[in-house]
Amino acid sequence: MIETRGLRKSFRSRAGRETKTVDAVRGVDLDVAKGEIFGFLGPNGAGKTTTLRMLATLIEPDGGEATIAGADLRKDPAEVRRRIGYVPQGGSTWDESTAREELVLHARMYGISKADAQRRAARALDAFQLTEYADRKCKTYSGGQRRRVEIALGIIHEPKIVFLDEPTTGLDPQSRAHMWDEIRRLRADGMTVFITTHYLDEADALCDRIAIMDNGEVVAEGTPTELKREISGDVVLVGLDLAATPQAAQTLDGEPYVNKLETVDEGGLRLYVDEGATAIPQVLRRLDHAGLELRSIELHRPSLDDVFLTKTGRSLRES
Amino acid sequence: MKFARDTWLIFQRQIQLLLRNPVWVFVGVFQPVMYLLLFAPLLKPALNAPTQAAAYKIFVPGLLVLLAIFGGLFQGFGLIAELRAGVIERSRVTPISRLALLLGRSLRDVVSLLVQAVIITLLALIFDLRVFIGDLLLAYLMLALIALMTSAVSYGVALKVKSEDALAPLMNTVAQPVLLLSGILLPLTFAPGWLQGIANWNPFSWAVDGTRALFAGDLGSDKVWQGLSITAVLAALGVYWAARQFARSVR
Numbered sequence A: 001m002i003e004t005r006g007l008r009k010s011f012r013s014r015a016g017r018e019t020k021t022v023d024a025v026r027g028v029d030l031d032v033a034k035g036e037i038f039g040f041l042g043p044n045g046a047g048k049t050t051t052l053r054m055l056a057t058l059i060e061p062d063g064g065e066a067t068i069a070g071a072d073l074r075k076d077p078a079e080v081r082r083r084i085g086y087v088p089q090g091g092s093t094w095d096e097s098t099a100r101e102e103l104v105l106h107a108r109m110y111g112i113s114k115a116d117a118q119r120r121a122a123r124a125l126d127a128f129q130l131t132e133y134a135d136r137k138c139k140t141y142s143g144g145q146r147r148r149v150e151i152a153l154g155i156i157h158e159p160k161i162v163f164l165d166e167p168t169t170g171l172d173p174q175s176r177a178h179m180w181d182e183i184r185r186l187r188a189d190g191m192t193v194f195i196t197t198h199y200l201d202e203a204d205a206l207c208d209r210i211a212i213m214d215n216g217e218v219v220a221e222g223t224p225t226e227l228k229r230e231i232s233g234d235v236v237l238v239g240l241d242l243a244a245t246p247q248a249a250q251t252l253d254g255e256p257y258v259n260k261l262e263t264v265d266e267g268g269l270r271l272y273v274d275e276g277a278t279a280i281p282q283v284l285r286r287l288d289h290a291g292l293e294l295r296s297i298e299l300h301r302p303s304l305d306d307v308f309l310t311k312t313g314r315s316l317r318e319s
Numbered sequence B: 001m002k003f004a005r006d007t008w009l010i011f012q013r014q015i016q017l018l019l020r021n022p023v024w025v026f027v028g029v030f031q032p033v034m035y036l037l038l039f040a041p042l043l044k045p046a047l048n049a050p051t052q053a054a055a056y057k058i059f060v061p062g063l064l065v066l067l068a069i070f071g072g073l074f075q076g077f078g079l080i081a082e083l084r085a086g087v088i089e090r091s092r093v094t095p096i097s098r099l100a101l102l103l104g105r106s107l108r109d110v111v112s113l114l115v116q117a118v119i120i121t122l123l124a125l126i127f128d129l130r131v132f133i134g135d136l137l138l139a140y141l142m143l144a145l146i147a148l149m150t151s152a153v154s155y156g157v158a159l160k161v162k163s164e165d166a167l168a169p170l171m172n173t174v175a176q177p178v179l180l181l182s183g184i185l186l187p188l189t190f191a192p193g194w195l196q197g198i199a200n201w202n203p204f205s206w207a208v209d210g211t212r213a214l215f216a217g218d219l220g221s222d223k224v225w226q227g228l229s230i231t232a233v234l235a236a237l238g239v240y241w242a243a244r245q246f247a248r249s250v251r
Ligand SMILES: Nc1ncnc2c1ncn2[C@@H]1O[C@H](COP(=O)(O)OP(=O)(O)O)[C@@H](O)[C@H]1O
Pocket: A011, A012, A013, A022, A023, A024, A042, A043, A044, A045, A046, A047, A048, A049, A050, A051, B250, B251
């Protein structure tokens, strides 16, 4: 559905007299399949929005190519516009107009007739549970309601692909869960959904496939499960008293299923193992044998943050 | 055809939002009326005019051109608000004509200016101003072209600078000399030669002269076609340039 090769964009920004060049996107290759929720995961400033704005024809790439829903981004941007929907990061509704007016206007900007636009607006308001507020000014909406109007705007012309730039940023947990349902519903309707996010749990739970982006480059791509599997094995956290830790380390070091062993400063061990589920009973047996009492035992499966950490050397939570 | 439809779509939306704001409508009507009523008593002695009507023939066209210039130049602020709200970005991902995005907005500015102009003219009629309807319509055309140009330029600049903080001083610096050197409020007939020399390079000075000639019933005067041609050319250039900014503006 989307295929990009070597997509690049730099910005020149002026600070005083000096001009600085920011390489916002440095050669992005992507293949997004029809009907999937594809996620772009990365910290702020990674270049997610810039990539999306290039794909949505809002800014011209400095280099590279892209085909979007069968239309060539460079040769036929007008056709790309007809086939995609785009919901910008910072909102797209006007305070003084109502959801219904915005939807009708937006549909008509796509060349849809007035009567048809009104029908579509009514249907979209219904689908997004907005009918109750449809004729109130947008400035009176809650964050979640407003975001739903914006998504409805993005799909009013029934595009093949919709780009959602950080659709859940700034929403409370309940509205977020609600928004996830809406996004899944779009996929169920046969649409291809391309979202950006800097939330690990969102990428993990919502997306069929993700590309992890950092500093203008895609550093990893795959299904969340595949990506996590690449980070070999699980981590078993063994909670111990400080006094018992050295002996426990001695006992477990050299066990065939322990790939690597680290002691924790406050007492306890971190064991890197292939398969946590089979390692834990053996650890328990061994420590019991040695007469060591343990306070806790925890299985830590690799998260997307661990993937990000191994690929970039930084934690996404910190950046 | 598509272009006309797109322009109409944007124009309709803009007019609808304008009418929804009663404060704006009130200010738009009230302001020119104030000019007319508070300036009126000063006019005859200040212009050394033989009658009140003669004074109005000089003052009213200047006032109208002034409104056209300022009404247009400050429209960019509204666009920056739309830019910030993401409305422009949202429009630019649709296949709508980029020229229509500009023209729909500029035409709203032209229409609201013409409404002001009609109110002022009607009021001035009470004060004994007399103009032929044909001349008046041509004068309105001149005003429409001026407003079209200034609002288009203001939109283009707004898309370039993207912030009110930059737009305000910029527009003021442009507007001030333009205003002072166009003889808008007082004709430059009494000005020293060097000042008139500079004014000759000010297109608005030609526009004011043309409008005054029309109000004076002097349709045959060269000033009329000169003023109309200059404003028409500048309006076309302004619209062309600003539409390009709509086509390629970044964020
Ligand atoms: N219009 C612009 N002018 C200058 N720099 C920009 C512009 N847009 C984005 N950038 C820079 O490009 C980089 C990537 O930004 P962005 O694509 O918005 O990242 P993300 O959406 O992943 O947070 C950042 O360093 C940002 O400051």
